[in-house]
Amino acid sequence: MKIDTLIIGAGAAGLMCAAHAPGHVLIVDHAKKPGEKVRISGGGRCNFTNMYCEAHAFLSQNPHFAKSALARYTQWDFVELVDSYGIKWHEKTLGQLFCDVSAKDIVAMLLDLCAKNDAEVRLETSVKAIEQNDGGYSATLVTGSTQTRLSFKNLVIATGGKSIPKMGATGFAYDVAHQFSIPVTDIRPALVPFTFPENRFTPLAGVALPSRVTAGAGQFDEAMLFTHRGLSGPAVLQASSYWVEGDVITLNIDPANTLMQALRDKRQTSGRKNLTTELATLLPGRLVEFLTDELALNGNLADQSDARLRQICEALQNWQLTPNGTEGYRTAEVTLGGIDTNTLSSKTMECKTVPGLYFIGEAVDVTGWLGGYNFQWAWASGMACARSL
Ligand SMILES: Cc1cc2nc3c(=O)[nH]c(=O)nc-3n(C[C@H](O)[C@H](O)[C@H](O)COP(=O)(O)OP(=O)(O)OC[C@H]3O[C@@H](n4cnc5c(N)ncnc54)[C@H](O)[C@@H]3O)c2cc1C
Numbered sequence: 001m002k003i004d005t006l007i008i009g010a011g012a013a014g015l016m017c018a019a020h021a022p023g024h025v026l027i028v029d030h031a032k033k034p035g036e037k038v039r040i041s042g043g044g045r046c047n048f049t050n051m052y053c054e055a056h057a058f059l060s061q062n063p064h065f066a067k068s069a070l071a072r073y074t075q076w077d078f079v080e081l082v083d084s085y086g087i088k089w090h091e092k093t094l095g096q097l098f099c100d101v102s103a104k105d106i107v108a109m110l111l112d113l114c115a116k117n118d119a120e121v122r123l124e125t126s127v128k129a130i131e132q133n134d135g136g137y138s139a140t141l142v143t144g145s146t147q148t149r150l151s152f153k154n155l156v157i158a159t160g161g162k163s164i165p166k167m168g169a170t171g172f173a174y175d176v177a178h179q180f181s182i183p184v185t186d187i188r189p190a191l192v193p194f195t196f197p198e199n200r201f202t203p204l205a206g207v208a209l210p211s212r213v214t215a216g217a218g219q220f221d222e223a224m225l226f227t228h229r230g231l232s233g234p235a236v237l238q239a240s241s242y243w244v245e246g247d248v249i250t251l252n253i254d255p256a257n258t259l260m261q262a263l264r265d266k267r268q269t270s271g272r273k274n275l276t277t278e279l280a281t282l283l284p285g286r287l288v289e290f291l292t293d294e295l296a297l298n299g300n301l302a303d304q305s306d307a308r309l310r311q312i313c314e315a316l317q318n319w320q321l322t323p324n325g326t327e328g329y330r331t332a333e334v335t336l337g338g339i340d341t342n343t344l345s346s347k348t349m350e351c352k353t354v355p356g357l358y359f360i361g362e363a364v365d366v367t368g369w370l371g372g373y374n375f376q377w378a379w380a381s382g383m384a385c386a387r388s389l
Contacts, residue, residue, distance in 0.1 A: 001149070001150050001151070002151045003024040003151075004021075004154060005021055005152060005153065006027075006139065006154070007026070007156040007158055008027075008028055008029075008127050008157055008158060009029060009158035009159035009160060009363075010027050010028070011029075011035060011036070011159075011361065012035065012375055012382070013158045013362070013377075013379075014027055014029070014158030014159075014361070015027065015034060015035055015107075015111070015382070016383060016386070017360060017383070017385050017389075019110055019114045019117050019386075020113070020117065020382075021119065021156075022386075023389070024118075025119040025120070026119070026150075027120070027122070028122045028123075029124075030123075030125060030126045030168060032124055034107065034123065035107040035110060035111075036167055037160070037164070037167060038103055038106050038110075039103050039104055039107055040167075042098050042103060044103055045098040045099045045100075045101075045103055046098065046099050046102075046103030047097065047371060048082065048098070048099065048375050048376075049375060050075060050096055050372035050373050051075060051095030051096075052094070052095040053074070053075040053373055053376045055067045057368055057369045057373045058070075058369075059190075059242075059336060059367045059368075061185055061337075061340070062342065062365075064346075065344075065346050066366045066380075067346070068346040068347050069346065069380040069384040070377070070380045072383070072387075073380040074380075078379050085105070085109045087101075087106070087109065094371055095372075096372050124143060124144065125143040128142060132180075132354070132357075133151075135151065136154065136356050137152055137155045138150060139155075153356055154358065155357050155358070157176050157358065158359075160173070160335075160361055160362040160363055161363060162329045163329050163332040163333060164331070166330075173338065173359060173363035174187070174339075174363075176357075177339050177359070182340070182343050182351055182353070183340040183343060184337070184338060185339075186337050187336060187338060188335070188337065190241040190333070190336035190367055191238070191240060191332060192237065192240045192328065192332035193227060193232035193331065194231045194232075194243070194327075195229045195230040195323060195325050196229070196323055196324055197324045199228060199229055199230075201226045201227065201228075201231065202229075204226035205228045206225075206227075207226045207286050207287055208226075209253055209283065209287070210222070210223055210255060210256070211223070211233075211235050211253050211255060212252035212255040213239040213252075214239065214249065215240065215242045215243040215249045216242035216243060216247060218241060218243075220239055222234035226287075229327070230323060234370055237370050238369055241336055241369070243323070248322050249320070249322075249323065250318060250319065251320075253317070255317075260309060260310060260313045262282055263279070263282075263304070263309050263312075264309065266278045266301055267302060271302030272300055272301075273301055275303075276292055276298075291316075334367055334374055335367070336367045338359075338364050338367075339365060341364065341365050345388075347384060347388070348384060348387075349364070349381055349384050350385075350388060358388075360378070360381040360382050360385050361381055361382065362377075362378065
């Protein structure tokens with residue numbers, strides 16, 4: 001059997017590419033259903049893009065790499081596509097756009113586009129024995145007990161990263177890269193909760209509050225959440241992409257810098273009240289209880305000098321913690337790192353050293369912030385590849 005293009009991986013990037021690529025296109029996936037991560041994303045409503053999508057929201061060894069594809073297929077292009085299918089959406093926060101009804105609408109849209117483009121989607125199919133030859137490539141497709149040898153001009157790898165192996169994530173893209181001597185950067189789980197020794201935050205599990213979380217060069221003002229095993233919530237997940245093993249992270253749980261004035265005001269009006277009781281009207285009670293020993297909080301408000309109140313507030317704004325790890329690929333939303341961008345054309349996603357071989361989506365060393373950026377990269381890189389094919 002002979003086709004023009006084989007796309008491996010029917011996720012966000014692969015489906016986008018198949019929906020727009022010319023010629024005879026076959027897209028295969030070993031999963032039972034296509035676009036499973038799209039379906040479960042954003043709590044079932046898919047945060048499909050971000051209004052403020054720009055290159056600074058992406059991590060990569062080459063911060064310029066993503067610019068070309070993102071500029072040639074923007075968030076507004078995807079919004080236009082979504083609108084053309086009558087899919088209703090809303091901005092939740094920080095430019096994050098979600099479906100009003102269901103992420104399934106996005107999967108259905110992508111599949112309809114594939115059907116209109118005559119791209120064949122073949123599921124429960126794995127690929128082995130990829131070989132390069134004069135006219136392009138050949139590979140064996142395995143569907144159940146049926147094996148088919150296939151020849152094709154172009155090979156697009158859209159198998160994503162390693163996050164959530166339970167959903168079918170594999171290191172397939174890195175294996176193909178290895179086969180063709182294409183470098184892969186260090187990879188690790190990102191957008192992932194932190195863990196701490198001895199589950200020290202278990203008493204606080206479920207407590208959420210606005211915060212500023214800093215790790216390395218990353219600093220994020222959003223909600224954070226204490227969990228049984230450590231820290232999570234948007235600000236923490238964002239910071240995890242900038243964290244390396246052994247690094248300290250800093251929590252500022254008074255990011256608006258209002259606590260000092262509020263405590264001074266309370267000292268005026270309710271000086272005879274207990275410091276911890278009054279602090280618990282400004283911060284979650286369980287957190288104040290937890291911090292009572294740690295910060296030696298005691299006495300009435302009237303007993304606290306300005307210097308002492310400042311010391312407490314500064315401690316809450318500069319709470320330094322060293323995670324002992326992360327929850328890993330089991331729960332990470334993305335894989336940081338991937339196919340080295342130096343080996344790819346930023347315009348087409350084709351390997352510079354291996355003509356006809358393309359990598360798109362999360363497999364590439366381009367990782368977005370939380371908030372619709374990773375899907376926008378999947379759409380944009382899938383489209384860049386499709387246009388070049
Ligand atoms: C729980 C969760 C929620 C998320 N929510 C959001 C969100 O709201 N907004 C956002 O922007 N991003 C979100 N993300 C990230 C986003 O899902 C990914 O960045 C995006 O799906 C990457 O697209 P992709 O096409 O590169 O890979 P994927 O969508 O992961 O697709 C890869 C496909 O390849 C298939 N595959 C893998 N290995 C093989 C193999 N060996 N053979 C055949 N097929 C294979 C897989 O089955 C899969 O269908 C979320 C991720 C998770 C895990």
